[in-house]
Amino acid sequence: MKLILLGPPGAGKGTQASMLVNKYNVPQISTGDILRVAVKEKTSMGIKAKEFMDRGALVPDEVVVGIIEERISKEDCNPGFILDGFPRNIAQADALSNMLEKRNEAIDKVISISVDDEELVVRLTGRRTCKDCGKGYHVTFKLPKVSDACDVCGNELMQRDDDRESTVKDRLVVYKEQTQPLIDYYSKKNMLKSIKGEGGIQHIFDQICKIIEEV
Numbered sequence: 095m096k097l098i099l100l101g102p103p104g105a106g107k108g109t110q111a112s113m114l115v116n117k118y119n120v121p122q123i124s125t126g127d128i129l130r131v132a133v134k135e136k137t138s139m140g141i142k143a144k145e146f147m148d149r150g151a152l153v154p155d156e157v158v159v160g161i162i163e164e165r166i167s168k169e170d171c172n173p174g175f176i177l178d179g180f181p182r183n184i185a186q187a188d189a190l191s192n193m194l195e196k197r198n199e200a201i202d203k204v205i206s207i208s209v210d211d212e213e214l215v216v217r218l219t220g221r222r223t224c225k226d227c228g229k230g231y232h233v234t235f236k237l238p239k240v241s242d243a244c245d246v247c248g249n250e251l252m253q254r255d256d257d258r259e260s261t262v263k264d265r266l267v268v269y270k271e272q273t274q275p276l277i278d279y280y281s282k283k284n285m286l287k288s289i290k291g292e293g294g295i296q297h298i299f300d301q302i303c304k305i306i307e308e309v
């Protein structure tokens with residue numbers, strides 16, 4: 095199972111991907127998560143990436159393509175993987191298809207999740223993230239069991255720097271200009287399935303599982 099979750103920031107890609115990991119036992123590959131770890135550890139990649147991430151801009155293609163190439167060649171990706179946040183423009187999508195082709199592999203399905211802009215702003219500005227493991231919560235829609243503590247590791251929750259309203263607006267513009275064209279790109283290749291990302295998290299999950307299981 096090789097799956098791409100496509101959608102604007104705040105669509106619920108990370109939330110759904112982590113549920114899919116539990117059900118299908120394939121790894122979630124989130125370029126955003128990998129970059130945030132690099133920023134936290136102040137690696138040379140992290141230092142370079144941070145200036146783009148703080149502005150809500152895309153990190154250069156060669157950096158994220160390199161991350162993906164390295165990650166998918168690991169053994170735990172043999173049964174498949176879920177890409178969350180990659181590809182984000184046509185050049186990345188072409189690079190992905192070339193690297194898979196060399197390995198005699200291909201993406202099975204691309205699931206596009208759509209959510210209205212106003213709802214995205216509410217979701218992103220209310221998102222809280224575990225400082226340690228990165229798990230996502232929401233101040234109204236997905237509260238942790240104990241206030242301000244991660245359900246998984248118990249560490250403190252924080253707001254991502256780029257989830258403040260001004261940067262959120264910039265990220266939505268970047269999405270429309272650079273990432274949204276991928277809907278057409280994958281639709282023309284007959285790889286696209288679309289769902290509405292509004293409504294209960296479980297209801298959306300059920301729709302995604304149905305798409306995965308249909309031949």
Ligand code: ADP
Binds near residue numbers: 218
């Ligand atoms: P993405 O990975 O696409 O940026 P997330 O999965 O991090 O999005 O979700 C963004 C925010 O919206 C999080 O705070 C999450 O808890 C919340 N969220 C996710 N799915 C839903 C949903 N169906 N309804 C309401 N809130 C949601």
Ligand code: ADP
Binds near residue numbers: 102104125180182186
């Ligand atoms: P969200 O889904 O909420 O937009 P992500 O965690 O996917 O957040 O991305 C956060 C930031 O990391 C992006 O704004 C961008 O700067 C960088 N990033 C993540 N994935 C990519 C990618 N595939 N290409 C370029 N930049 C990326």
Ligand code: ZN
Binds near residue numbers: 225227229245247249
């Ligand atoms: Zn945690």
